[in-house]
Structure formats: C-alpha cells, structure tokens
Amino acid sequence: MKVRILVRLKPGVLDPQGRAVHHSLEGLGFNDVEDVRIGRMIEMEVADGTSDETLQKMCEQLLANMVIEDFAIEKLDGAPASVGEPA
C-alpha cells in the first residue's frame, strides 16, 4: 500500500522559508501571491492493512514534530483516505 504523508507547519508558526520564497516570486513579477507556506512530503510503501493508528504513531513519533507541525495521511491506491489530525 502506498501512503503519502504531508507535513506542514501549524497555522500561526512563522515560516521564514515560505516568506523568502514569497519574496522571490514577487521579484519575478508574480504579484498575485498572497502567502507561501512550505512543508514536506513523505511517500512510503507499507504492508497492506497497516492501520491508521500505526500510521498516526509514525507521524507523531518521528515524521512530524507536533510542537510546530501538523500532518495529513493520504492513501494512494484506492484505500479510503484518512486525514491524520491527531485526536
């Protein structure tokens, strides 16, 4: 089963990298950009039947830093998608 994890900064956490990219886009003349936030995408091949709970634990224990980041879990081959806002 293919799983895609999106890790991104929580709303309100300053993203200097996003701001620098925003500034560069403006420098190129793209004046319609209102905000840029940069995150990380992780694609994993996991055993079929790996539970949502296990995927959430992977995110909470290593893939995301819960102090500043949120994550979303997306299953890529047809399995019902689960969005991984931890409880």
Next chain:
Amino acid sequence: MGFPSNNFRAGVITFPGSNCDRDMAVALEAVSGEPAIRIWHGDADLPEGLDFIALPGGFSYGDYLRSGAMAAKSPILKAVIDAAGRGVPVLGVCNGFQVLTESGLLPGVLMRNAGQTFICRSVELKVENATSVFTRKYTTGQSIRIPVAHHDGNYFADEETLNRIEGEGRVAFRYSEKVNGSRRDIAGLLNEAGNVLGMMPHPERAIEAAAHPSLGGADGRELFESAVKALVTA
C-alpha cells in the same frame, strides 16, 4: 596538579555527522584533568558511573528530516534519557540541544534561523540562572561571549510553555543581541530538575584564555568548571 577533580567520568556521544565531539572531549579534559569517554551512538548502554554526559554539535544523520530528529531516536538516547532521569547532568550543545528537544528532554523546538542564513560568530549572552550545576560559577546577570555556529537555532515554543519555563527560572542563557529569531531570545534552557542543559552557543569553543577574542575567548570555561566542581563538592 591544580586539577580540581579525581575520577570525573564524562562521556561524549558521537553520532554519524557529529563534528564537535572532539572539541567537547578536549574541553572536558582541559577542565577536569580526566580524559572523556567516547561513546558511539549505536551502543545501547552507557559506561557505568558517568558523572556527566555531553551531546556535541554537528549534523547528526545529516540532519535529515529535522535537525536532531533521527539522533533522538537512536539506541543510546534511551540510555541518556534514563540517566537524565536519575539526575546525571546532560549537556547538549547546538545539534545536541536539537537532539534534546526532539527527544522530549527539553520542551520546544529549534527552527530554521529567522534570517535563513547560517550564523557563525561570537555573540554576547546574559547568564539568567547561575544556580544550576552548569552555571554556578557564573553570576546572575553576567555578560559573557560564546561563539555560535548554526542554521537551526531559532528557539520556538508556545506562549504557555514559554511563560512556564520563564516562571520556573529555566532560561540559563539569553542572547543580548538579535541572533536567530529565538522566542524571548532564549539561547540556553534547563529541564525542570535542572540537570539537563541545552544551548545553541558552543562553550567548548571558548575555554582558552590565550585565544584571540574573535576565536572564542574563555567564557565557556566556567560552565565545565561548574560541573566538575559540583561533582567534587557533592
């Protein structure tokens, strides 16, 4: 002679990508007179009877994923967390500080510097807490100069956490100047029990009085002397 301690057993942990481990070992030996024990990250156990554990600077595991994230999950960190729980002093410098926050031994996280650039220079710090095992040879409010060299030193925690650690007197060092965007200018932070210190500046690069001020100076020496003295008088 003149060395203050007998049998001060300090351990320095090396991760793949650590690059300040030797500096740390040299500083510990220079102050204590005892050679530091070098420990490899893959070891599951620490040597018996350590009096001090240092997590050095560098780029552990290439800083993949997040700075310090992989090292925080390495086998030796379990042993370090246990030792910290028993009260053994643990010092994390730079990447070591990042490992301490990622492991949960210290709250918060070290984000990319606000200015996006790697910062490598000597900075002025204010000693905020001169009662800990690491800082008792300083005085509260003292200004010292210690070099920094980091890309991810921008300390972040939520307001509630910041208020709590400030209220508990756990800020050990604060930047006297704008350096990297750290919340409340926090440069060094203690755990609740006071036996774990994480700091971005490198005290191990500032132990030689003869060095030119631009090369570090000697203001970091008292930190190691504090720890050695604490052991000798304990």
